[in-house]
Amino acid sequence: MSTEQNLITGRLRKYHSNFYYVEADGVEYECALRGLIKKEGTEPLVGDFVELDSVQPQSKTARIHRVLPRKNTISRPKLANVDQVFVVYSLKEPDFDPNQMDRYLTHIELAGLRSILCISKADLAATNEDLASIQTLYGDQLGYTVFFSSVRNPKSLETIRQLVKDKISVLAGPSGSGKSSLLNALNPTLQLRVGEISEKIARGQHTTRHVELLTLFADQPETLIADTPGFSNLKLNYVLPERLRDAFREFAPYQSACAFSDCLHVDEEGCSVLAHRANIADSRYQSYLNMLAEARQYKETVNSSSQKAEFGYKQLDRKGKDGLRILRLKEKNRDASRRVARQQVSQMEGELPEDLLTSDLDAD
Numbered sequence: 415m416s417t418e419q420n421l422i423t424g425r426l427r428k429y430h431s432n433f434y435y436v437e438a439d440g441v442e443y444e445c446a447l448r449g450l451i452k453k454e455g456t457e458p459l460v461g462d463f464v465e466l467d468s469v470q471p472q473s474k475t476a477r478i479h480r481v482l483p484r485k486n487t488i489s490r491p492k493l494a495n496v497d498q499v500f501v502v503y504s505l506k507e508p509d510f511d512p513n514q515m516d517r518y519l520t521h522i523e524l525a526g527l528r529s530i531l532c533i534s535k536a537d538l539a540a541t542n543e544d545l546a547s548i549q550t551l552y553g554d555q556l557g558y559t560v561f562f563s564s565v566r567n568p569k570s571l572e573t574i575r576q577l578v579k580d581k582i583s584v585l586a587g588p589s590g591s592g593k594s595s596l597l598n599a600l601n602p603t604l605q606l607r608v609g610e611i612s613e614k615i616a617r618g619q620h621t622t623r624h625v626e627l628l629t630l631f632a633d634q635p636e637t638l639i640a641d642t643p644g645f646s647n648l649k650l651n652y653v654l655p656e657r658l659r660d661a662f663r664e665f666a667p668y669q670s671a672c673a674f675s676d677c678l679h680v681d682e683e684g685c686s687v688l689a690h691r692a693n694i695a696d697s698r699y700q701s702y703l704n705m706l707a708e709a710r711q712y713k714e715t716v717n718s719s720s721q722k723a724e725f726g727y728k729q730l731d732r733k734g735k736d737g738l739r740i741l742r743l744k745e746k747n748r749d750a751s752r753r754v755a756r757q758q759v760s761q762m763e764g765e766l767p768e769d770l771l772t773s774d775l776d777a778d
């Protein structure tokens with residue numbers, strides 16, 4: 415392992431055309447990947463700390479030798495080691511859509527990350543009541559940090575400036591909500607493209623755009639931020655119903671009093687959440703029902719694949735001849751197939767479902 419002596423550590427900042435760009439000690443290295451990393455199953459994500467070998471200071475090239483352990487991951491956008499996600503939704507153009515916003519909030523909650531609500535284009539608000547009702551529900555009742563921004567009002571950007579300091583932040587939200595404009599307003603030298611029709615529509619094909627961690631302020635090297643393309647159709651079809659339920663903070667004060675511990679608060683007898691339904695915002699409950707339908711579909715696919723596993727073992731057993739041996743084998747195999755099924759469930763329930771990992775960085 416003589417090559418390992420010159421390992422240096424850096425952070426993966428972007429991925430583009432099969433090259434990984436890693437910042438280490440203020441230098442950006444264009445990196446390839448050590449062949450075995452893919453086989454070992456940990457492909458680097460933007461935000462990862464990585465060890466580099468074959469470092470060539472003149473050409474600023476290197477090779478990613480190893481991905482260091484991650485603090486967390488999120489699948490949409492695809493990033494590792496994130497501190498917080500700004501969920502950017504506009505009041506108008508496009509119209510405020512609480513159900514879509516709840517999808518993002520839930521997705522982020524399930525990834526174990528903190529979300530901050532940025533309600534953008536506040537200059538387009540019809541009335542102050544529009545703003546106040548969002549603040550009441552998401553801020554006062556649900557406990558999110560909520561703020562309103564407008565690029566036409568530089569003072570409104572102060573909150574962002576303070577919240578991002580020395581953190582890794584992500585801006586997420588639908589296309590057109592003003593994410594890139596916000597970053598440009600904070601730092602005009604970024605010159606991010608604004609107001610463009612998504613590339614997919616413009617070119618009539620699926621174009622993958624990659625996430626990049628930007629240095630927001632030249633004098634704050636620790637403040638990194640990722641602007642992301644909007645995502646349409648964020649489905650919660652990767653989580654089991656009970657985990658989804660637990661991601662709804664407003665159920666927490668009541669659900670321990672439900673008659674059944676697996677209560678999903680839909681139509682069950684003795685449901686304490688339903689008894690207190692008047693305390694839960696209609697839009698939030700509707701968001702929950704929408705996502706629950708997807709989570710239930712997901713549960714069905716998990717169940718049918720674990721049944722298949724068990725069925726497969728039984729078929730094998732029937733081919734045997736020796737009765738007693740078969741019986742013993744059956745017992746053993748049933749345990750094994752249950753174990754496989756359990757593993758499948760826990761893998762699928764993990765924070766990074768494989769299907770979301772592979773192809774989800776596409777713009778709307």
Ligand SMILES: Nc1nc2c(ncn2[C@@H]2O[C@H](COP(=O)(O)OP(=O)(O)O)[C@@H](O)[C@H]2O)c(=O)[nH]1
Pocket residue numbers: 534535536537538563564565566588589590591592593594595596607608609610644
């Ligand atoms: N009125 C108003 N328009 C904005 C504001 N921020 C962005 N926009 C406009 O919204 C459109 C989409 O902005 P963009 O930053 O590209 O959104 P992104 O897709 O989320 O990055 C552009 O036409 C911007 O000029 C704002 O605070 N107020």
Ligand SMILES: [Mg+2]
Pocket residue numbers: 593594595607608609641642643
């Ligand atoms: Mg943008």
Ligand SMILES: [Zn+2]
Pocket residue numbers: 669672673677678679680682684685686687688
């Ligand atoms: Zn209940």
